[in-house]
Amino acid sequence: MKLALIAAQSENRVIGNGPDIPWKVKGEQALFKKVTMGGALIMGRKTFESIGRPLPDRETIIVTRNPEYTAENCHTADSMEVALELAEGLDRPTFVAGGGELYALALPFADTLHLTTIHTLAEGDVYFPELPDNFKLVSETGYKSNIDYTYRVYERRC
Numbered sequence: 001m002k003l004a005l006i007a008a009q010s011e012n013r014v015i016g017n018g019p020d021i022p023w024k025v026k027g028e029q030a031l032f033k034k035v036t037m038g039g040a041l042i043m044g045r046k047t048f049e050s051i052g053r054p055l056p057d058r059e060t061i062i063v064t065r066n067p068e069y070t071a072e073n074c075h076t077a078d079s080m081e082v083a084l085e086l087a088e089g090l091d092r093p094t095f096v097a098g099g100g101e102l103y104a105l106a107l108p109f110a111d112t113l114h115l116t117t118i119h120t121l122a123e124g125d126v127y128f129p130e131l132p133d134n135f136k137l138v139s140e141t142g143y144k145s146n147i148d149y150t151y152r153v154y155e156r157r158c
């Protein structure tokens with residue numbers, strides 16, 4: 001199974017501040033929706049709770065250490081490995097959709113990174129991991145908005 005990570009980071013690699021994403025950028029969420037539509041989203045319990053519901057037309061797999069955790073119309077997994085097995089069974093394009101802990105856990109398994117850089121310096125306490133050298137840039141698209149942003153796709157080198 002192929003695994004992708006999808007994230008938006010500021011120029012200083014911030015992805016979150018407490019439970020929140022510290023910017024509002026027109027168009028950026030539509031890009032997330034377009035890329036992930038029809039897929040399976042693996043996310044940490046904190047990210048799930050900050051969204052508050054499963055996103056439509058996608059399967060949601062919540063990673064939590066709490067064996068009693070349940071959420072309506074979602075799957076739960078007690079490790080990244082279990083989440084990946086669950087996703088394999090769902091047979092859909094699979095994306096890790098955050099947050100910081102989950103990106104760090106998933107990066108060693110990732111084939112593709114969909115990484116949007118919001119061209120601002122944001123204040124926050126949750127970061128995207130440093131990009132390892134073994135990923136190569138395969139596409140780059142710039143967008144003008146209330147804050148400009150650049151969407152880049154990286155693939156793992158063979």
Ligand SMILES: NC(=O)c1ccc[n+]([C@@H]2O[C@H](COP(=O)([O-])OP(=O)(O)OC[C@H]3O[C@@H](n4cnc5c(N)ncnc54)[C@H](OP(=O)(O)O)[C@@H]3O)[C@@H](O)[C@H]2O)c1
Binds near residue numbers: 017047066
């Ligand atoms: N900018 C973006 O693209 C983006 C995308 C998504 C989220 N975010 C932001 O990221 C922040 C949340 O990230 P976060 O790092 O605080 O939390 P997170 O990664 O969303 O979730 C952390 C939780 O995942 C579970 N977990 C972590 N490691 C685990 C493991 N090895 N095995 C089983 N469960 C494990 C634990 O849940 P339990 O405590 O239940 O055990 C842990 O508390 C928020 O600010 C959110 O807005 C940003």
